Amino acid sequence: EVQLVETGGGLVQPGNSLKLSCATSGFTFSTAWMNWIRQTPGKRLEWLAQIEDKSNNYFISYLESVKGRFTISRDDSKSSVYLQMNNLKEEDTAIYYCTSFITTPLDYWGQGVMVTVSS
Amino acid sequence: QITLTQQAESLWVSPGEKVSITCRASQSLLYTDGKHYLFWYQQRPGQTTKALIYHASIRTDGVPTRFIGSGSGTEFTLSIEDVQPEDIALYYCLQTLRKPWTFGGGTKLELK
Numbered sequence: 001e002v003q004l005v006e007t008g009g010g011l012v013q014p015g016n017s018l019k020l021s022c023a024t025s026g027f028t029f030s031t032a033w034m035n036w037i038r039q040t041p042g043k044r045l046e047w048l049a050q051i052e053d054k055s056n057n058y059f060i061s062y063l064e065s066v067k068g069r070f071t072i073s074r075d076d077s078k079s080s081v082y083l084q085m086n087n088l089k090e091e092d093t094a095i096y097y098c099t100s101f102i103t104t105p106l107d108y109w110g111q112g113v114m115v116t117v118s119s
Numbered sequence: 120q121i122t123l124t125q126q127a128e129s130l131w132v133s134p135g136e137k138v139s140i141t142c143r144a145s146q147s148l149l150y151t152d153g154k155h156y157l158f159w160y161q162q163r164p165g166q167t168t169k170a171l172i173y174h175a176s177i178r179t180d181g182v183p184t185r186f187i188g189s190g191s192g193t194e195f196t197l198s199i200e201d202v203q204p205e206d207i208a209l210y211y212c213l214q215t216l217r218k219p220w221t222f223g224g225g226t227k228l229e230l231k
Contacts, residue, residue, distance in 0.1 A: 004167075043225055044224060045211055045225070046222070047213075047220040047221065061219075064219065104170060104179070105215045105220070106168075106170060107170045108170070109169075110167065111167055
């Protein structure tokens with residue numbers, strides 16, 4: 001059974017940083033492309049970042065509005081993907097989901113982790 | 120970037136009825152490989168988001184046959200025949216033809 005479990009969310013002040021982790025199991029992580037998606041309080045979904053697999057040189061792409069502030073990374077030895085978020089803004093408040101691309105885009109999702117940016 | 124518009128924010132339906140959710144793209148989602156890069160997802164309260172349809176019309180393994188994806192070019196539809204109570208959820212379309220990947224605004228299916 002495929003499982004993705006996000007951790008690391010919480011309440012943070014504007015300008016501060018947070019690192020999300022996503023531990024996975026039930027599939028061959030090393031060949032999967034991994035993504036982070038967020039859902040705003042208004043329920044809008046937004047694709048944030050993707051990291052491809054080793055055969056694609058771990059190619060990374062970002063949504064323009066988070067480029068330079070957010071960094072996606074992965075550790076194939078731990079079957080985990082991460083999202084480092086710096087200089088957080090109130091508009092980054094959302095539920096953050098870790099998602100896989102094993103055979104089709106976003107084929108599996110985690111349960112999500114809440115990030116609240118507020119002073 | 121490619122914009123996806125789901126016109127209906129909410130749709131009300133009775134069990135057993137058929138309902139259609141539409142998704143319109145700002146440009147064609149047909150790639151040179153002949154596939155449309157349009158996907159559908161279901162979000163039910165308390166459950167993880169589920170992939171329903173890929174490449175516009177192919178059901179993901181285990182998805183009931185009452186879920187039918189159709190459309191081409193810029194106009195796509197997710198139809199649910201014989202709606203069941205467990206189909207009450209938020210439904211989103213997604214395009215992956217061009218980065219950034221973008222979602223429609225979502226359509227909430229509610230019981231009459």
